Amino acid sequence: MDESYDVCVCGTGLKECILSGLLSVAGMKVLHLDRNGYYGGESASLSLSQLYEKFRPGSAPSETLGASRDWNVDLVPKFMMANGLLVKVLVHTEVTRYLEFKAVDGSYVLQKGKVHKVPANDMEALRSGLMGLFEKRRMRNYLLYVMDYNEKDPKTWKGMDLTRMPMSELYKYWGVAEDTIDFLGHAVALHSSDNYLAQPALATVKKTKLYYESVVRFEETNSPYIYPLYGLGELPQAFARLSAVYGGTYMLNQPGMTVAYDASGKACGVTSEGSTAACKFVVGDPSYFAPEKTRVSHKVVRAICFMNHPIPNTGDSHSVQIIMPQRQTGRKSDMYVFCCSYAHNVASKGKFIAFVCATVETDDPVAELRPALALLGPVEEQFFDISEVREPVNDPSADGCFITKGYDATTHFESTVVDCLELYKKITGKELDLTEKELTQQ
Amino acid sequence: MEGTIVNKKLVLLGDMGAGKSSLVQRFVKGNFEDYQESTIGAAFLTKTMPELGLKLEIWDTAGQERYHSLAPMYYRGAAAAVIVYDVTSPESFARAKSWVRELMRQGNQDLVMALAGNKADLAAGGDGSERKVSAEESQAYADENGLLFLETSAKTAQNVNELFTALAKKMPRAPPPQQQAANTVQLGGNASAQGRKRASGCC
Ligand SMILES: Nc1nc2c(ncn2[C@@H]2O[C@H](COP(=O)(O)OP(=O)(O)OP(=O)(O)O)[C@@H](O)[C@H]2O)c(=O)[nH]1
Ligand SMILES: [Mg+2]
Numbered sequence: 249m250d251e252s253y254d255v256c257v258c259g260t261g262l263k264e265c266i267l268s269g270l271l272s273v274a275g276m277k278v279l280h281l282d283r284n285g286y287y288g289g290e291s292a293s294l295s296l297s298q299l300y301e302k303f304r305p306g307s308a309p310s311e312t313l314g315a316s317r318d319w320n321v322d323l324v325p326k327f328m329m330a331n332g333l334l335v336k337v338l339v340h341t342e343v344t345r346y347l348e349f350k351a352v353d354g355s356y357v358l359q360k361g362k363v364h365k366v367p368a369n370d371m372e373a374l375r376s377g378l379m380g381l382f383e384k385r386r387m388r389n390y391l392l393y394v395m396d397y398n399e400k401d402p403k404t405w406k407g408m409d410l411t412r413m414p415m416s417e418l419y420k421y422w423g424v425a426e427d428t429i430d431f432l433g434h435a436v437a438l439h440s441s442d443n444y445l446a447q448p449a450l451a452t453v454k455k456t457k458l459y460y461e462s463v464v465r466f467e468e469t470n471s472p473y474i475y476p477l478y479g480l481g482e483l484p485q486a487f488a489r490l491s492a493v494y495g496g497t498y499m500l501n502q503p504g505m506t507v508a509y510d511a512s513g514k515a516c517g518v519t520s521e522g523s524t525a526a527c528k529f530v531v532g533d534p535s536y537f538a539p540e541k542t543r544v545s546h547k548v549v550r551a552i553c554f555m556n557h558p559i560p561n562t563g564d565s566h567s568v569q570i571i572m573p574q575r576q577t578g579r580k581s582d583m584y585v586f587c588c589s590y591a592h593n594v595a596s597k598g599k600f601i602a603f604v605c606a607t608v609e610t611d612d613p614v615a616e617l618r619p620a621l622a623l624l625g626p627v628e629e630q631f632f633d634i635s636e637v638r639e640p641v642n643d644p645s646a647d648g649c650f651i652t653k654g655y656d657a658t659t660h661f662e663s664t665v666v667d668c669l670e671l672y673k674k675i676t677g678k679e680l681d682l683t684e685k686e687l688t689q690q
Numbered sequence: 691m692e693g694t695i696v697n698k699k700l701v702l703l704g705d706m707g708a709g710k711s712s713l714v715q716r717f718v719k720g721n722f723e724d725y726q727e728s729t730i731g732a733a734f735l736t737k738t739m740p741e742l743g744l745k746l747e748i749w750d751t752a753g754q755e756r757y758h759s760l761a762p763m764y765y766r767g768a769a770a771a772v773i774v775y776d777v778t779s780p781e782s783f784a785r786a787k788s789w790v791r792e793l794m795r796q797g798n799q800d801l802v803m804a805l806a807g808n809k810a811d812l813a814a815g816g817d818g819s820e821r822k823v824s825a826e827e828s829q830a831y832a833d834e835n836g837l838l839f840l841e842t843s844a845k846t847a848q849n850v851n852e853l854f855t856a857l858a859k860k861m862p863r864a865p866p867p868q869q870q871a872a873n874t875v876q877l878g879g880n881a882s883a884q885g886r887k888r889a890s891g892c893c
Contacts (some may be wrong), residue, residue: 272787286762287761287762317797330875335877338877339877342879346763347877348874349874349875349876349877350874350875350876394699457841466875469875474877478763478766482763484759485762485763486763488761489752489761489763489764491752492751492753492754493752493755496753497753497756497757498753498754498756498757498759499757499759500757500759501758501759502760623696667853
């Protein structure tokens with residue numbers, strides 16, 4: 249280990265693995281370490297025995313749950329947008345070859361206490377119980393405008409300047425009703441609170457386009473989401489492999505590892521079991537750095553529930569998402585439900601896993617999840633996890649520490665990848681060019 | 691026979707420098723380099739064996755085995771494993787045995803395993819004094835554990851094709867169960883051709 253590297257990466261969470269892969273491809277000599285004996289850190293998918301070790305040390309899983317290794321339980325549940333940034337990075341780096349994905353069956357939204365499918369196309373919109381006939385027509389007109397909108401072609405703007413016009417005004421222009429706005433803003437544009445209404449409309453128009461472009465990215469899909477077989481923990485492993493293929497060295501199982509600093513307080517290596525690997529800078533998740541280099545931005549509460557059935561009222565789907573817009577539950581931010589099953593090789597035969605997650609708003613986070621848990625039906629086993637989401641407050645140019653943010657409650661990976669791309673730019677001074685490969689493919 | 695090519699994943703394991711990458715290089719590209727760099731870059735090779743209706747996806751360790759840090763993904767879905775040691779290195783033979791144990795722990799019943807005693811050319815030349823692991827000992831170990839066994843040389847090509855062909859013949863033909871899973875989507879490659887078909891139809 250007493251060698252020198254360009255960079256030591258601490259923690260094998262998805263963000264650290266993406267960065268490790270990208271930096272290795274860029275020609276840097278990378279040493280990647282983790283205190284745990286498994287890949288994925290905070291964003292791992294755990295086997296049953298690993299899960300019990302984490303949440304119920306000393307107790308064994310019930311026999312009815314089947315073999316431990318049949319389970320790959322995500323610690324941070326999210327789905328991937330089929331046309332989103334993560335897919336772009338996967339395609340760009342050809343990491344896709346290590347993974348297999350399934351389309352998520354459906355995306356649902358809570359309205360007035362009932363679960364509705366978010367219409368994926370015209371036919372579903374017509375049949376949808378989300379709104380009346382006239383409202384359907386107004387929504388359709390709004391969506392046609394959005395899909396036709398082109399930032400570079402003023403003809404498509406219909407005289408409106410979306411860089412200034414608040415989103416609430418754009419909805420008003422098309423006469424879209426409040427309940428429709430609720431599902432368009434939260435379950436289609438995927439905003440996690442209503443704060444977006446006062447902001448310029450352009451961002452929401454782009455997010456709405458991303459949603460529908462993702463729905464049509466693959467044939468046979470009825471939602472904008474995809475999910476990897478064997479769970480999200482496959483993603484960090486796949487990027488770690490990319491890094492290794494480009495010469496990255498991997499050392500798991502380093503419980504005592506610490507970042508080493510020089511006299512000026514600049515990170516200069518990583519020490520573990522008495523030896524030190526020298527490097528020019530360090531990348532890592534907040535848990536590997538002194539607490540004063542980061543701060544708690546918010547807390548997230550998550551429930552993991554094992555079930556013997558799909559979530560009721562979701563068409564017996566093996567994979568779904570349910571978005572509960574803040575207004576529907578009287579909260580300040582949305583709550584999310586995810587479900588996947590043995591069909592994704594994440595649970596033993598016949599079992600389903602439902603996840604609920606939300607940003608913590610009160611002193612009793614677990615109680616906050618009640619309205620979501622009520623949608624699930626009987627649950628065989630459940631685990632709760634409350635975690636602090638930390639974000640860096642240090643100056644990497646001074647201390648050589650490039651620290652990733654924790655994983656937020658959002659339903660997909662857009663913010664995850666944005667964080668990686670921003671750090672990549674800070675480290676290399678260059679933007680990652682994602683357009684090149686995409687172009688050669690078409 | 692059209693359309694009957696099945697993809698199978700084959701993984702390599704073994705000590706650093708035992709010759710994993712050289713064996714793959716010899717098998718896939720038909721050449722050998724005296725100063726093969728420790729694996730970088732090309733750790734994902736494929737070889738089609740039309741006569742057997744197979745396309746092998748060959749995974750090389752990419753150095754992740756150095757500190758025992760291979761990811762579960764590496765073994766996942768593998769139909770075959772080649773465990774390589776160097777006949778001039780007893781340490782590499784001991785390591786090979788520990789890889790065999792590790793693979794057996796993974797509990798994949800359908801996995802076909804082969805033990806390759808590589809660098810046989812070093813043991814064959816002159817008085818063979820460089821040999822440190824006897825073929826008899828390895829054969830006995832392989833028989834005990836139900837492994838195929840061959841001594842190979844990536845340098846002279848001895849037994850290299852034989853090794854991969856013997857493995858390929860032993861692999862179960864049916865696609866692994868998870869590949870029958872419905873509605874999997876393929877990213878990359880033909881993804882953009884697949885998509886955009888319904889590009890007009892949102893709400
Ligand atoms: N004489 C001889 N040398 C070989 C043979 N196979 C490999 N070598 C040499 O052994 C060295 C290591 O070979 P590699 O193929 O890189 O070994 P590896 O197992 O892939 O090593 P890592 O990638 O570092 O884990 C190279 O210098 C090769 O030229 C062989 O059959 N005979
Ligand atoms: Mg190699």
